[in-house]
Amino acid sequence: MGRRERPLAEDGGVVTRFAAGLRKLRADAGKPTFRELARRAHYAAGTLSEATGGKKLPTLAVTTAFVRACGGDVRAWEAHWRAADAALATERDEEQAAPGD
Template identity: 55%
Template sequence: MGRQERPLDPGAGPEQRFAFALRKLRSEAGGPTYRAMAQRTPYTVSTLSRAAAGEQLPSLEVTLAYVAACGGDREEWERHWRQTSEEIALRAVEDDDAEPPYQGLARFEPGDHERFFGRDRE
């Protein structure tokens, strides 16, 4: 028997939500082991298990192989993957708009006081 998968929180972001849906598909397919799924796909056990780990969005190819091994609808899952990919890309653009707290090697100036905290008095 394989190692227990860590729980996922579908509210924690698009990667975890997508992985949660993949795990649900696998469960509804009778819960095939990753080893059995790997025998039906060109991917390894670890690649397939990482696809449902929720740490990052798996590639479209891995997703479609995972779905096929579980008897899912490939077209539906391709649409789902593309929507999730767009959501992740949009989040990355929004994150890029935020000003980073670390300014490299430049020194802090008085105008940077909201970035520096921790000592009220010396």
Template identity: 40%
Template sequence: MTTGGRTELGVDLDELRLLVGLSYRELARRTGCARSTLHDALTGQRFPRLDTVLAIARACGGDPMSWRRRWVNARRCQAPRTAPTMSRQSTKPS
């Protein structure tokens, strides 16, 4: 998995879409998702929401439970977000 599973998940979803021969326009119609949302998810530009992944899987005849597990695993692989640190200025006494 690259970039925390994002790219692999998107690539595999896009392969599923291509396997069944759906255009972005048709996939958008079947899922109710915006084409831009689908494009971002399938190209790895953004980590997709679970409901987007499941909608794509269903529209393409994939197993939603399998895709749910893949999404959870990819989500776990994401780099942990670090909390913003306070600047030195704000920690000095007045």
């Protein structure tokens, strides 16, 4: 039996919401183990687990492999990833433009 997933931060951030979506996709697919997903996706189980961790946005390649392994809509998730990536870029730009303390 695998480890339990750590709870996601309750910050409502872009990465947290994205990770929650991947977790739901996995749950809807019958909650296959990360080892099983790794076999299907051709990525390491740790990489796929990290994608659902909510610490950073996974790469598009990891995301699409994860989604495909769960039987999800790859096109929809590509659009979802691009929106999340753009939102993160906007957040970074705003942080860099903010006046110093």
